[in-house]
Amino acid sequence: MATQENKVVYGLKNVHYSKMTINETGKVVYAKPVAIKGAVEISLESKAELVSFEADNEVYYSAPGTSSYEGTLTLAKVPDGFLVDILGEVLDATDGVQTEIDGAKTSNFALLFQFEGDANGTRHLFYNCSASRPSVASKTGKEIGTTELAFTASAKPAETVNDKAVVKTKTTANTTTAVYNAWFDAVYVKAPAVG
Template sequence: MANKKNKVKFNIRNVHYALLTKSDDGEVTYGTPVPMPGAVSISLDPNGEPSVFYADGYAYYTINNNQGYEGDLELALVPESFRTDVLKESLDANNVLVEDATVETGKFALLFEFDGDINKIRHVLYNCTAARPTIESATKEDEIEVKTETLSITASPLDGGYVKARTSDSTSAAAYDGWYKTVYLPKAVSDASGQSDSTKVSSAKNSSKEVVS
């Protein structure tokens, strides 16, 4: 990707989700990203305030408390695949979607991008859950008003600490172009001595096979 800097961002698009599974030994695996067409808006607020430790009469130490993000993803309609894969609604013998209160919803990575004046800015949130959307509509009047559906999203840190990633002005073409093929996982960066820290990187991986719910 050319090293040119965006001046502005606008318009959410290209929303995808990728199912997250966690093995007994704690290894995280992602399925193939699935498109979620009809994105209208997204608004995610940081979750977790820093804690300040006071000593000697002043703020002696500030403790980071990054608990991820919380907010809303608004769509024209929540795709049926997301309802079955993540919200765990099931299709009966007549292909009717059934919601079951005894079934636990799934976790997923959320991928999306914003348009920019130069390049699109691509994001991934690694460990998300979603609440059921509100059931809402209204009678048709002189003009038809489209009713959207909103998912309440909670994006928490993975066990290793990673919360999200986004493309930069100098992201490699391979990483940028492959953003929606597999969930991007951080690559270890070598220090001046040539050593690299891959502890967090090894805790999660992509699966070449789509995860089946």
Template sequence: MKIDKTLIPLDLQYFANKVNFGLKNAHYALITVDEETGEETYGTPIKMPGSVELSLEPRGDMVEFYADDMLFYSAPNNQGYDGTLSIANIPDSFAVDVLGEEQDETDMVLTEKSNAKPGRFAFMFEFDGDVKATRHVLYNCSANRPTVSGSTKTDSVEPSPNELTFVASAREKDNAVKTKTLTTTPAGVYDAWYQSVYEKTPAA
């Protein structure tokens, strides 16, 4: 008999991933801001094929206060993450939407300008696991210009990936930095992860 893992309570850790490996399904969703209300909305996620490696380094040092010759108080200071994504190629749509490059519709070229106005975005991706892939979303990201590199061909051809650095911080409306799925996440939420940026559906 096949067990429906979505019906198993969260405290049963038997079905949790023991290890994570791999990286795939990178997507970005552009954030737009209503000029009148200031409300932020997410566009439809766009796939970024060719992900090679991703690292997320926590931002924010531990707050420590000393008194009475001892550590009197300490608390974490969550300032999001410094992210580095190694990717085969930066999609043209990402260069326009997020990095602010301009595409000439006649000559079909992309131009990087010093006065470009970058856009913010949500970043989505997944790590595979021994039970089920874990899907993530970082809600509020700003990207720096990617590195540009290349090398001469030798007796073996090895592609040179691009390196994209970005900062993922909390969004203003609810301080959410990142959300991820569990092995027990319902299929309706899990399967629709890349259709739109995940938002908790208000209770009826």
């Protein structure tokens, strides 16, 4: 792609989720990403803490701790498909009624989205997210409300001994056109180096 690096970023669009499963061989598998329409805002805060060890009356060793994020995705409405695919609600095909089940098994997912920029859009991907159930609220009148979906993002499970604990990735000004254009078609997973 090789465009100029953004000076500023703004806006939010192209929010997608992709259900994550682990197959019988321990390989992480992602479903085809599904668009979430009506995204209003996303906010993520890093939960990485500095690990510090003191010896000889000084900081002898310090390093960043485990990298994870906590955040909220504000939506016009959480899609029914997300509630079924990720939060374990059950849709009865015979009468079309969707039901939340106590103790339902939830699924982890990848979260993909895009921020606009002055030069080009930056596409983001968090590999291993888990969400809590959104609240249910509205009020009389025609004022449109929003729903906050609280979630955490952490490293995807390692598949091999040499696998790195990848938390997130994003496009840059140097991302190839092919990778950039296919970002929302499938979860981007870098092929292992050969040799």
